[in-house]
Amino acid sequence: MNANDLLSIIKKRRSVFPQQYNQEEITKDELSQIFEAANWAPSHKKTEPWRFIVLEGPSKDRFREYVKRVYVQGTPPDQLSDRKMNALIEKCDKSNKIVLINFINAEKNPEWEELAAVSMAVQNMWLMATALNIGGYWSSPSNVIANVDEFTPMQEGEKCVGVFYMGKYDGELTEGVRQSTDDKVKFLDY
Template sequence: MNNEYLNQIIRERRSIFPSQYNDKPVTKEFIKILLENANWAPTHRLTEPWRFKVVQGEAKDRLGTFLSDTYTDITPDDKFSPFKAKKIKDKCNASSTIVAICMQRDLKERVPEWEEVAATAMAVQNMWLTCTVNKVGCYWSSPALIKFAGEFFEFEEGERCLGFLYLGNYDSEGDLTSKRNSIDEKVQWLG
């Protein structure tokens, strides 16, 4: 592998939002590669805590309705936004596929929970980099509504949802520039 290419992919990784997706579906073959790459994330004691639920077609529409209705049900009238309720549903409709990012807690609790959350996040980073290389848009969202995901999905004991990875093809990259403050501001060298 070319080291410069790896550096470029890491630095070009961006959130591509559902409003930017076109109607071209993300293929099942690509999703299988995406999930296989996620499966190779680091995992302490090989707990492999990541779990994924691939939501497409009618299930995707049901998820959008469920999330929008849940938002409507739990939001006090003085804080309710019809725009937000519609936006929740629109995000689901605009996506080709939604992957529910879940974590299965090691029932023996052999490692701290934060390590399993971190391992799941690394699996998502593998997915994100795979999308970047393949010019597939993705966006990880962790709305407060994920705490109600157990009412939509069937979870195993110790499993919970950490968010949704929205996927879709997109036409134009447009301005995907980003910036980071210098790493020198974030590192102390000891020696």
């Protein structure tokens, strides 16, 4: 792979939402490649704080019920919305895999550094998924991630920071747009 191929994959990466997913299975081999890419993210003091929990089959169904329960419990009755509830259900049902994005804070580094490492792991994961024509979408619903230990046991010091919905999709994605780097990069020559 040359530098232009890598830049092309980076530019192609998009949030691909569950309503865009088809029902094609993400294979164990594809997942292995995705998590191997994630595992090569940098981390200060080599803490490798990222942890992932893959939900499929019955665990994905249980997660859908957990998300519904958390939504109902955390929303005042007069603000409950069938549209919102159906959207939550659809995310779970249309995703082939759902990944809980977690990290372990070994307290060797400031927490923000561990979160940055996890974010880089997710970016690597997302780029590999893009190369494999697998869509992904990182969501961080605060009530869901704050209480995820009600859904599944967590390790000592483990914290959930997001939910990554995944699925294969048909067709082309819209082209990304970014402002020029001219206003974002400054060169000091003194």
